[in-house]
Amino acid sequence: MSNYFEDVPLGEEMHLGQHTFTAEEIKAFAVKYDPQYFHLDEAAAKSSLFGGLCASGWHTAAIWIRLTVAYRQRYEAELAKTGVKMAQWGPSPGFKNLKWLKPVFAGDTITFTGRRTEKVDLKSRPHRGIIYALNEGFNQHGEKVFEITSSILVERRQPYQPKDGA
Amino acid sequence: MQDDAAAAGSRLYWEDLEVGRVEHFGHYEVTKEEIIEFASTYDPQAMHLDEEAAKHTVAGGLCASGFHTCAMLMRMLCDGYLNASSSLGATGIEEVRWMKPVRPGTVLSVRYTCTEKRASASRPGIGIAKALIEVLDDKGEVVMSWRPVQIFGRRTVEGEAVSAS
Numbered sequence: 420m421s422n423y424f425e426d427v428p429l430g431e432e433m434h435l436g437q438h439t440f441t442a443e444e445i446k447a448f449a450v451k452y453d454p455q456y457f458h459l460d461e462a463a464a465k466s467s468l469f470g471g472l473c474a475s476g477w478h479t480a481a482i483w484i485r486l487t488v489a490y491r492q493r494y495e496a497e498l499a500k501t502g503v504k505m506a507q508w509g510p511s512p513g514f515k516n517l518k519w520l521k522p523v524f525a526g527d528t529i530t531f532t533g534r535r536t537e538k539v540d541l542k543s544r545p546h547r548g549i550i551y552a553l554n555e556g557f558n559q560h561g562e563k564v565f566e567i568t569s570s571i572l573v574e575r576r577q578p579y580q581p582k583d584g585a
Numbered sequence: 586m587q588d589d590a591a592a593a594g595s596r597l598y599w600e601d602l603e604v605g606r607v608e609h610f611g612h613y614e615v616t617k618e619e620i621i622e623f624a625s626t627y628d629p630q631a632m633h634l635d636e637e638a639a640k641h642t643v644a645g646g647l648c649a650s651g652f653h654t655c656a657m658l659m660r661m662l663c664d665g666y667l668n669a670s671s672s673l674g675a676t677g678i679e680e681v682r683w684m685k686p687v688r689p690g691t692v693l694s695v696r697y698t699c700t701e702k703r704a705s706a707s708r709p710g711i712g713i714a715k716a717l718i719e720v721l722d723d724k725g726e727v728v729m730s731w732r733p734v735q736i737f738g739r740r741t742v743e744g745e746a747v748s749a750s
Contacts, residue, residue, distance in 0.1 A: 452656035454663050455672070468673045468736075476675065477656050481627040484652050488628055509630070510643055511651060513682035519675065566677075 422498060423506040423576040424548040427535065435486040435531040435554070440474045442525035448478040461525075473522035479529070479565050480517065483554060486531050487569070506574040512549070518566040521558070529556045529564060536568075545578040597670035599702070599712030599737035608697045611661035615649060617689035623653040632686075648686035654693075654729050655681065658720050661695045671738030673711060679732040685722070692723045700732075704739070712739050 442461070449458030453475035457467040464472040491508065498505060523529060533554040540548055550573050556565030617636070624633030628650035632642040639647040649657075687693070701715040718731040 451660070453659045455668065455674075457674070475659070476677075477652070477659050480655065481652050484650070485627045485629075488630060507643065510632075511683065513651075513680065515680050516677065517681065518677035 420498060420501055421503055421506070421576075422495070422508065422573075424538065424550065424573040425576050427538065427550055427573065429535045429538065431534065433490060433533040433535075433552075435483070435490050435533055437528055437530040438482045438486065439528040440478070440482075440523055440525060442472055445472060445474045445478065445525055448481070449475050453477055469522040469524075471522070472525045474525075474527075476517075476519040479519070479523050479556065480567065482529070483531055483556060483565065483567065487533065487554070490533075506576070508573050509571055511569065511571045514570060515568040516566065517568075519564070520566065521562055521564040523556075523558070523564055527564075528559045531556045531565075533569075540579045540581075542579070542581055544572070545580070546575055547572045548575055548579065549573070597666055597737075598740040599671065599714060600740050602699045602702055602714050602737070604699050604702055606699060608666075609694065610665040610697070611693065611695040613657050613661055613693040615657070615687055615689060615691045615693060617647065620647060620649045620653065620689060623656070624650050628652055644686050646686075646688065648688055651681075651683045651729070654683070654687050654720060655731075657693060658695065658718065658729065658731070661693070661720075662697075662718070665695060665697075671740075673736040673738055675733050675735045677734055679715075679734065680730075681732075682730045683728070684730070685726060685728040687722070687728050691728075693728070694721050695719070696721055696727075705736075710739055712737050 446459055449455065457464040457469050457473060458475045461472045495505065531554060533552050535550055535552045537551040538548055549570050552569050554567050554569055555563055558564050621634055624630065631638040632644035632648055633650045636647045696719040698717045699714055700717050703713050705711045705713060714735045714737060716733055716735065718733060719727045720729040722728050
């Protein structure tokens, strides 16, 4: 068990957890960060393209990062018990292909999963590698509502050495 | 409310977006309290939660969660033009890059460049627009960039529908 770049397995499904978006919470987030009427007002939202009060896409993303951070912290706590040396995770240089595929309506429960898809060596930073993961959110009807390809810099056990110096 | 604005002819429609035009707007003061509040709820990592503990992280000091910076940008976009536009939301963001940590006391602003426009093939009433949206700090340096895919209502639905058929 280790969380160094070299030791992180690809392909395993990670069950990040789920969250139910209440109308109150949707509106509280939107008032502060995304005050568009379809996130603020039930009646007005009914006549919008979405057809009902729905969460800001950034609210959905914020819940995903919350569950992802909690997942990693649980894993690190388990790892800490074994007494092994811990690799440093983070920061993230950004992400790709964030998709809001369907609205997240008030009352919806979204279940998030993730799968690490790729590890990339960095010539510019031999002590770190980038790990990509495809993360998805599904509503209670089994419909995919959210997708994000995340990336994070992870400490290596051994500095990366390009094979031929090319 | 939206219809009133439309009747007054003051809304920004898809037709009004011009590829290559650069707009600079927005003003958001990042506070320590808000950084910690957002992080406590959504991104509870040491670098976003505690000034002292943050010094010992890769960030070297307290900084905003990247998703907090996204949320602050979203607010600047709403206030800056989206709420006075025919915006119908966004289908997603092709790429987000975090270039620099956002520290307490920083004043953020937005540089918006429309990069691409196309009419929706399936829905004559709407148009798609792509953009490069950058968040600048008070030194004018880019701290974050987005490449979103946005949807806007069109002003001239009938004319397009006819010419497209």
